[in-house]
Amino acid sequence: MDVGHRMWAIPEGYIPGKSFQSEREFVSHETACILNAGGAPANVTIEVLFEDREPVGPYRVVVGAKRTLHLRFNDLRDPEPVPRDTPYACVIRSDVPIVVQHTRLDSRDPHISLLSTIAFPIT
């Protein structure tokens, strides 16, 4: 049985450029939490779209069979880092079904704030 979809969208991307502290767990970040509940590795590509310039990508990650990956957009490097303090969106594609959830930890303020939603399944 297919556990999920092969294409997902997240319209609301934004990595705050500031953080009240520098520990990795508290640094402002945004994640695409990817669940691959199937028996084959998921080859995943991410296309990042912006308000006023051409899309960037694909970024590539692999999520093993029966594994999850909580991917920080902050950690993406190739083809280029995702800019901070900049609205973006993304389209995530996989060669096998996956489920994607979007989460942000915002620590610009001296206290953390969280948001999360299941991403939107396209196909």
Added chain:
Amino acid sequence: MDVGHRMWAIPEGYIPGKSFQSEREFVSHETACILNAGGAPANVTIEVLFEDREPVGPYRVVVGAKRTLHLRFNDLRDPEPVPRDTPYACVIRSDVPIVVQHTRLDSRDPHISLLSTIAFPIT
């Protein structure tokens, strides 16, 4: 392939009238984050509904092909500003498929708080 839907609903609209500081990034605001992953511009209209008076709109925005727009309801002016401290809801229509996510940053309190959800797809 259609990336999204042409009509979306957000039942929970509320722009807090206060903010603990005046910088744009920290002012209490509400956004409809719109992703247009397709090859044609999206002509988008927004109808705002209230608890005790007739709907207002349409507000009109354009989201370019392969672009996102993180639209602040705070910034809408025509036909009239969206009132603060007032429950509202909205229906968003587009001539091409889009994906919509709803986010609020509430800074009435001296620390920010966030909420977000993918909006509800109608058609």
Added chain:
Amino acid sequence: MDVGHRMWAIPEGYIPGKSFQSEREFVSHETACILNAGGAPANVTIEVLFEDREPVGPYRVVVGAKRTLHLRFNDLRDPEPVPRDTPYACVIRSDVPIVVQHTRLDSRDPHISLLSTIAFPIT
């Protein structure tokens, strides 16, 4: 066109019993934000379910045509108030299509925290 569904579910209900201040806008509360984008009033019933006793309800509200209602569970009185500090869930039914979003403002802590999600459409 039907804008929404006639039956919705919210599994996560919890009204915190404490609030750091008594102003209505900051009192800990939970809402079902209901959008009725159609041309006829929505007659809505709410059934509240618990962990360890029989369901309570129906609670009844009307949402006018082309109106929204941001209903606070805190305000429900008939047949009985929704208990504080108690896990609950609810099923919301309407005679016309509606869209429902679930939001909580938690102000037990001296700073507010928010959560929100589109409710789950059943039929």
Added chain:
Amino acid sequence: MDVGHRMWAIPEGYIPGKSFQSEREFVSHETACILNAGGAPANVTIEVLFEDREPVGPYRVVVGAKRTLHLRFNDLRDPEPVPRDTPYACVIRSDVPIVVQHTRLDSRDPHISLLSTIAFPIT
């Protein structure tokens, strides 16, 4: 009528290992809020997946007919506790239809922060 689905996924699991206080209501926790609106008990199993090791489970819980259960992942013990400060995901299966919502209360910081979303329905 079926109220919900028999299989759900939550990609974003993370139980913070710290809490600013020890009262149960404020301890950092993550819940799967399960609604069983039907007339028969729900026999539920939970499989927990990780980034870098084999899945663990099944964990088993029963949700009575016409009841909700706000299950804390923190409380799971058999076959083993869910590790803290560790990304995970889960697949939830039931023999009757249920609805699942995912919520986290994060109190690592001296103020609580919340996130919530309806989980993703598979079948």
